Amino acid sequence: LAQGFADDLLTTLCLATDAPIAIAPAMNRLMWANPATQANIATLRSRGILVFGPGEGDQACGETGPGRMLEPLQIAELAMAALSPGPLLEGARVLITAGPTRERIDPVRFISNRSSGKMGFAVARAARAAGAEVTLISGPVALDTPPGVRRIDVESAEQMHRAVQDALAGTDIFIAAAAVADYRSPAPAAQKIKKTDTSLELKLERAPDILASVAADARRPRLVVGFAAETERVAEHARAKLVDKGLDMIVANEVGEKLAFDTDDNALLVLWEGGSQEIARGPKQRIARELVGLIAEHYGRRGQARG
Ligand code: CTP
Helix, strand or coil: CCCCCCCCHHHHHHHCCCCCCEECCCCCHHHHHCHHHHHHHHHHHHCCCEECCCEEEECCCCCEEEEECCCHHHHHHHHHHHHCCCCCCCCCEEEEEECECCEEEECCEEECCCCCCHHHHHHHHHHHHCCCEEEEEECCCCCCCCCCCEEEECCCHHHHHHHHHHHHCCCCEEEECCECCCEECCCCCCCCCCCCCCCCCCCCEECCCHHHHHHHCCCCCCEEEEEEEECCCHHHHHHHHHHHCCCCEEEEEECECCECCCCCEEEEEEEECCEEEEEEEEEHHHHHHHHHHHHHHHHHHHHHHCC
């Protein structure tokens, strides 16, 4: 690369592109330290080629030191940060709910749902990468907090509602990706419910609708975005929720046995007043970046409308 040779497909491609180029070197520690290598790396850097790593540690040759390739996930993160279209949401304060909620029945049992939180966490990561200040309020999930994101863990719909109310002031964009329980037990039993009868009836009451309450709040963020998980007539049901809950945008996805929940793939239909856009099936991380791009576009428009 440093000499401009084009004697295979990869180096030919590198000479014949105007796309950004990043390299992730991997080699023996002495090879990496060699002045010839270092001079070549300096040449590449001076031409604007990005150099990811190398890391330090055990090497394939059995030695230990600098020259180890970064982990694939680290390379992916660096590439996404370097190649993303810039800080679309710089300075915006974004509040996101994610994951399921758990509604207690007694000290050992609860009602919950199949949400994994992956979509909400991917949106939080993408919003952060777009320059936003992100607070993520999450139900019980088995996911790591995306870097740079403030995370608040909750369990029930009631706790999530309270956490959202506490964090709402100053929020510019609210994104409700959580699968919040619609019903809860009005009085969870203090002791474990024993099996005595042949059947058991559970009485449930409505849980607070967090999204609707945010849309109706005096501190309403400039943009309020909901999700709609539907098993049928997706667009129709989602548009009804957009209107009923007073939202600016709704993100619909079809859910079912094999779709959406706890998978790494998703496909979305995004609706707003007078328009819609599909986001084609793909990994949740990519889908989330496209969604955040769309949200940023609408957020910008609303800013202009208000002058
Ligand atoms: N939501 C919420 N609080 C609730 C229920 C839902 O904030 N108690 C939010 C979800 O985070 C999502 C949107 O409302 O953004 C839609 O949730 P969904 O469960 O699909 O719709 P519901 O309004 O509950 O309607 P239904 O269950 O009849 O489909």
